[in-house]
Amino acid sequence: MTNMRALTGNEAGAYAIKQIDPDVVPAYPITPQTELMQTFAQYVADGVVQTEMILVESEHSAMSAAVGASAAGARVMSATSANGLALMWEIVYIASSSRLPIVLAVVNRALSGPINIHCDHADSMGCRDAGWIQIYGENPQEVYDNMIQAVRIAENKNVLLPVMTTHDGFIISHTVERVDVLEDDQVKKFVGQYSPRYPLLDTAHPVTYGPLDLQDYYFEHKKQQAEAMKDAKKVILEVGAEYGKLSGRSYGFFDEYQTEDAEYIVIALGSTAGTAKAAVDEMRERGQKVGVIKLRVFRPFPAPELVKAISGAKAVAVLDRSEGFNAVAGPVFSEVRSALYRKSDIPVSAYVYGLGGRDITPEMISGVFADLKSGRLHEEEAFHLGLRE
Amino acid sequence: MSDQAPGWKDLPIGGVIDHAGNSFEYETGDWRAARPTLDKNKCIDCLQCWVFCPDGSILVEDEKMAGFDYQHCKGCGICAHTCPVDAIEMISEEKVGEVEIDEWGVKKSSPPEKGDQG
Amino acid sequence: MALNLKELSKKPELLSPGHRACAGCGSVIAIRQALMAVEGPVVVGFATGCMEVSTTIYPYTSWRIPYIHDAFENAAATISGVETAFRSLKKQGKIKGDMKFIAFGGDGGTYDIGLQSLSGALERGHDFLYICYNNGAYMNTGIQRSSATPFCAATTTSPAGEVVPGKAQFPKDLTAIVAAHHVPYAAQASPHNWRDYIGKVKKALAIEGPTFINVIASCFRGWRTEPTTSIDIVKMAVETCFWPLYEVENGEYKLNYKPKEKLPIEEWIKVQGRFKHLLDEKYKPLREEFQANVDQEWAALLEKTGDQVQKVAV
The missing domain is CATH 3.40.50.920 (Rossmann fold)
Structure with missing residues (x-):
């Protein structure tokens, strides 16, 4: 049974997040992403999700709160664009090196300067080597499909890397297209429960996140990240195929x-x-x-x-x-x-x-x-x- | 160190340390140039030394000052300086042999009731 | 019940020895004393700084409780995330019980680079305690001036030279800035008065919502003092009224300690190498300016607390 809706790329993203129902969503507005998070905020206001939003004072704090929440053991999603992603930059690396499976929608926009609000890929390409998986979407349907798959890919125990799903600012974010959406429980079942590797809130098993990691171990931790990125290839294909069985839309590289x-x-x-x-x-x-x-x-x-x-x-x-x-x-x-x-x-x-x-x-x-x-x-x-x- | 340390396949991911408080295995006692020693005859067990010690190296047993953790004590001397009754004396590490103290730094002239010297 | 050391000494030490803070470090005393106030499960977040570096040199950690360090400027935002995750998971029945959250940052990570993150977290009203261990400069990177550095103090980026007598500005009043967020509790403390300080931490942790304690912490390397005097020197900061002990509870100011004799600021200055140049006779006007500023701030505080102004004992 198809469930067709007319959605912009941003609305499709917000709808996916609604169905995923993450535990925590830190958010900060920036054009052209803003509409995505404000659409989602309405779901929160209407009580259709359990998510706790953190309406932070900057994107830097959005990613910082995402790191804290994800390390705590929560499923965390957020969204940003351009300068917002640039402001997150420092913490983008900390998220991936701490192996936190955060999913971030990047609504592609040109980086300042001069300031420009329209699409190009300078923002996400700028952090192509930040240790995040990057999945680029073509249209609102893919925005929706990619975000749902991203959760599974990120949280796979052989991956545990954050994922950026991107879509083109205005061209896709603000364009209405037909989007075939799944039922809520189909999405819930597909993404499953998140079981964190080292939850900070498990006070019976205290862990230390973010130690000073010098010459003796830093290199080994980077190798682990590099290997996880290799392992992610298999997982991306598996998740893409499984999603195909569910939705009729399979995905590869x-x-x-x-x-x-x-x-x-x-x-x-x-x-x-x-x-x-x-x-x-x-x-x-x-x-x-x-x-x-x-x-x-x-x-x-x-x-x-x-x-x-x-x-x-x-x-x-x-x-x-x-x-x-x-x-x-x-x-x-x-x-x-x-x-x-x-x-x-x-x-x-x-x-x-x-x-x-x-x-x-x-x-x-x-x-x-x-x-x-x-x-x-x-x-x-x-x-x-x-x-x- | 690198040769004996675990390789990348054997380390927890993400730089997480899953052995809470394992710095206890790291002995900072060898930083010390002088060590605190305790005269139990003078000590009033006020525990000022305990509350001001940066290194958690004042040993307290049953509410009483019981000596020093020499494995971690860095010899800063705050305990001796803040002691209201001058019961703690700093002794140069070079001269430790000249003073009779037990392994917890309690002077042997102290009454035996609190220490392990039996 | 009044705090007493015999009782406190029976509690487990949450910060393990074996950390690599300097021998005689005043900041680690402030951290250790804060932890003495903790009852029950707690998660700690840290800003980059001396205490973060020295307590978690991989593969060692001194933390016997859950700990997260993210970056320099975001301890408050990071703990916001942790605390929100707790609320979300608790609401969903995925986690039970109560939990406390403490973020620590030095003055660099709090007064300067982390101020926005702190302000945001305070305004949003997360249930956490932020403790600023304030040693008045970027000690971790080698004693650079911060906006908490005292007037005329020499640091490596505000050195005393032939024509410049150290830092040109007075420190900003962060405790007042925090209080202006109308948080339920903000206070200043000093580890020499452990009863007052540990009591404040206990009080802050018992309050729901964002709370803040600004604790003075000596750094013998940066202050150019003797490690043995790490406690004396903060005591004198309080006795000169450079660092008053007070609290702001639901907007109400309360003075927690009033020196019997308010000592001249010179008493504090003259025992610290970072002010050595100030003792030169040509800098008498600067010493007077320093004293005038202390007097003015003290009088303004007493006006808020309703206490009487004291004359400096000379």
Whole structure:
């Protein structure tokens, strides 16, 4: 039985949190995330969830309270955007290194400065190496589905890492689409009870969180985190498959669209993957063998799987919605090309697009395919798509 | 230390320490340049030394001052300084052999009733 | 029942020896005494600082009770999370009984970098006690000035030089700032008066809602004093009225100790190396300014508590 609703990306996120019914939700407003937490606050006000919200005075305190609550033994979720995530930064690392399975919705927005409230991926890409799992959503349906899966992935005993689920600010957060939601008890059963590894509130077994960890042990603890990120790959696939059985929508590391016989492939994250699919549909009608890979899981990075998926193509373009400021290209490009090293000599072309909410259209993506086909490759330095000279 | 310490597979995750109070195994007593000693004849068991000791190294048995935890006492001398009846004397570690004290730092000249010296 | 040491000494020591605070550290005395007041289950949160570092050097912990250190500026926010988790889980029947929550921070982590986090937690009304162990500088990083550093004190970032006589500003009045949040209880204390201090911790823990104690803690390294005098020196801070012992309970001020003879601030200054330069004759006006400030703050406090102003004994 389907239960279809018309929801914005933010409402879909709030609805997922409502059904998960976490123990604690610290929250602080920031555009374009605000609507997500205020929608959820209404659920709290109406008594339909058991959650205790902590309406903190900053995002730094939001993540700090999340760390405290999660260490205490509570299931904790929150949401933020851009500068809010930047303000959390210090504690983002403490959450992952303390192995606390917090789930954070990041509504992607350009980082200041200059200040800008619209979408790009500079915020979440900035903490790509912070030890968090990162799952990028394309549309409100995926916002909903990803948040529910994130809880299971984060809390898996072989993982115990925090998870960021992202969706594009305004483009998805404020756009109404059809979202097929599960029943409350289906979600409750799917996420299950959280059984924390070292609950601080177990006063009969006192533990110390956050000690001074110097040369003798810090390295070993980092290795544990790195291994957990590797182990997360298996868990992400298992959870994605199990969720598929429940909902009819299975999830993997990435989504392949018309790639089986594709000569040219575009790799993109988030809502742009939808735009790229429209371009592919139009080009396929004209007999062009083109396809799209929507990268869903960026951390852990599915390197061998991605290499396999693109190895049949003649050329690949990577669309980055953040600037790497490394005089080369954006972060997704760097990862993809690194993954291909000594595995394939398929050329990879770098694009940076859509910064600060600059529009991207199917025509622009068709242009990227045309570049690939005609050998106009940007292998040394990214081309800035949609930029005025 | 690193060679004998557990490897990454054997450590609790997240840097959590699950042995509450295990710093007791870490002996700070060797920081000491001088050690407190107790004259039980003078001591009035007011326990000022106990409440002001930074290191929890004043031993109290049945509400009475019973000596010092030399495994942890760092020899700061606060106990001797705050003692209202001068019952605690700091003795240089180099001169410890010259004073007759029991293992808890109670001078042998003290009455035997409280100590272990039987 | 009045506190007595014989009874307190029978309770289990919640902070194990083997911590690596300096020999003669005044802060650890303040932490230890606070823990003497605890009855029943308690969770402790800590801001980065001397006491955090020295009590939890991996793989050792001195804490015999649950403990969490998150970062420098967020002890109050972190304990907010812990306390809220407790309320949520208790409401759901997943946890039973009662529990207390104490956050500790030094003056750097409380007056300065952690002030916003503290203010937020106080305003939200979490059920916790925040204890600021105030040694008047960033001692953990090597004696840098904080907004709690006394006037004219030399620190490594406010050194006394040929033209600058140490810190140029008077410390902010954090206890008043906290009281302005209209919390049910805020107090100042000193470990030399353990009865007053431990009593305040007990009182604060018994009150539902956010409570705060600002406890002066000596640091012989930063204050340039002798470790043996760690207790004397805070006592003198109280006797000179630099650090009055008082409490604000539901908005009502109460003075807890009034020196029989209010000692001149010079008595406190002259025994600390951090004020050594001030004893120079050319700095007499600064000493007078210091005394005037102490007198003014003391008079303002007495006005709030309804006590009589005392003249400085000379």
